[in-house]
Amino acid sequence: MGIAWSVLGNPALRLIDSEAAHSISMRVMKGIGETSAGQNILKALYGPPEVPIEVFGRMFHHPLGLAAGFDKGAEALMAWSAMGFSWTEYGGITRYPQDGNPKPRMFRANKHRALVNKMGFNNPGASEIRKRLISRKSEDKWPKTPIAANIGKSKKVPNDHAADDYASTLDILWDHADMFVLNISSPNTPGLRDLQNKEYLTSILRSCNKIRELKGEQKPILLKLSPDNSDDEILDAVSLCKKSGVDGIVATNTTIKRPAPLSTQSRKAFSNDGGLSGRPLNSRSLEIINLVYGETQGKIPIVGVGGIESKETAWEAIISGSSLIQLYSALVFNGPTVVSSIVKGIKNRVSESGFSSLSEAVGYKHI
Numbered sequence: 001m002g003i004a005w006s007v008l009g010n011p012a013l014r015l016i017d018s019e020a021a022h023s024i025s026m027r028v029m030k031g032i033g034e035t036s037a038g039q040n041i042l043k044a045l046y047g048p049p050e051v052p053i054e055v056f057g058r059m060f061h062h063p064l065g066l067a068a069g070f071d072k073g074a075e076a077l078m079a080w081s082a083m084g085f086s087w088t089e090y091g092g093i094t095r096y097p098q099d100g101n102p103k104p105r106m107f108r109a110n111k112h113r114a115l116v117n118k119m120g121f122n123n124p125g126a127s128e129i130r131k132r133l134i135s136r137k138s139e140d141k142w143p144k145t146p147i148a149a150n151i152g153k154s155k156k157v158p159n160d161h162a163a164d165d166y167a168s169t170l171d172i173l174w175d176h177a178d179m180f181v182l183n184i185s186s187p188n189t190p191g192l193r194d195l196q197n198k199e200y201l202t203s204i205l206r207s208c209n210k211i212r213e214l215k216g217e218q219k220p221i222l223l224k225l226s227p228d229n230s231d232d233e234i235l236d237a238v239s240l241c242k243k244s245g246v247d248g249i250v251a252t253n254t255t256i257k258r259p260a261p262l263s264t265q266s267r268k269a270f271s272n273d274g275g276l277s278g279r280p281l282n283s284r285s286l287e288i289i290n291l292v293y294g295e296t297q298g299k300i301p302i303v304g305v306g307g308i309e310s311k312e313t314a315w316e317a318i319i320s321g322s323s324l325i326q327l328y329s330a331l332v333f334n335g336p337t338v339v340s341s342i343v344k345g346i347k348n349r350v351s352e353s354g355f356s357s358l359s360e361a362v363g364y365k366h367i
């Protein structure tokens with residue numbers, strides 16, 4: 001299995017296009033991680049300890065999940081769970097199939113431990129994903145850990161019809177996820193971030209709530225925020241979330257901002273349009289977690305994501321207010337051992353700090 005993941009860590013592979021390296025690692029994970037023998041190996045190599053926490057009325061083995069965008073097509077759900085993630089967010093899925101932006105569209109800045117991507121929601125569309133997930137279940141390949149679906153807006157649908165577009169995807173995927181994340185914060189679909197404006201957001205949340213009422217089941221609906229919004233804009237969105245019964249807030253998506261480049265490779269990566277993820281995103285993501293926690297008094301669970309790569313960054317996100325956390329970029333740069341090393345670190349911090357459970361640590365900084 002070390003062989004499997006050395007795919008991304010392998011210096012030779014670092015020379016090839018980032019998206020090609022990602023496709024290889026996805027193929028490996030699909031090939032190995034979807035068989036029971038492969039899962040046993042993954043568990044033996046990477047299995048983290050338990051640090052249980054209850055969020056959205058569900059028990060999670062620990063707080064760390066795989067962030068949206070890594071498994072866009074929900075192709076290796078069993079593998080992520082076997083690798084030790086306590087939950088997985090697949091997608092972004094749009095109502096209609098789309099190719100995404102032309103390649104190359106994913107770039108590494110190794111010195112910064114950062115990625116720049118302008119994927120643009122490449123995905124086979126909600127109906128195809130639904131078919132795949134139905135056959136996955138019939139083959140008994142549905143993980144026991146919670147699964148979230150990330151929903152984006154179809155590029156061809158204008159913002160005035162965005163509410164219907166999100167609601168249709170929610171309707172189609174309803175039986176195929178435990179919770180849903182509305183992504184109105186990707187920088188890679190033109191005009192998407194305008195959906196954070198009050199009018200659009202109100203109508204999106206209303207349409208999605210209507211679907212939920214029709215389904216008669218209280219699955220959590222979360223909203224994913226952009227780190228590029230001002231604090232006031234974040235507070236406006238949070239106030240709308242409170243009014244509209246949004247169950248959770250994901251902080252944050254990628255940023256269009258760039259740090260000063262530390263190398264020629266970074267300079268090249270940063271010169272591309274798109275969203276930056278990884279280490280340089282961490283400080284703004286943390287600011288937003290703190291802001292949202294302070295505003296909601298911890299009443300709306302926060303999923304912290306953005307530059308989480310170590311036990312320190314994970315702990316900071318938790319005491320700042322995150323009940324759950326996620327990562328993407330650190331899996332690329334550190335490989336799968338990052339999961340157990342972070343979870344072990346969290347477990348140690350919980351006992352060193354004298355907390356009786358992880359939930360006592362959530363938002364502790366604000367006390």
Ligand SMILES: Cc1cc2nc3c(=O)[nH]c(=O)nc-3n(C[C@H](O)[C@H](O)[C@H](O)COP(=O)(O)O)c2cc1C
Pocket residue numbers: 067068069070091092093106115117119121150183186224252253254277278279281305306307308326327328329330
């Ligand atoms: C290549 C790539 C694709 C992504 N696709 C999505 C997506 O489809 N939907 C979404 O909400 N976030 C997407 N993200 C954002 C991540 O879910 C996450 O919010 C961001 O990468 C910050 O986490 P990190 O610093 O641990 O990578 C993507 C990120 C990357 C690097």
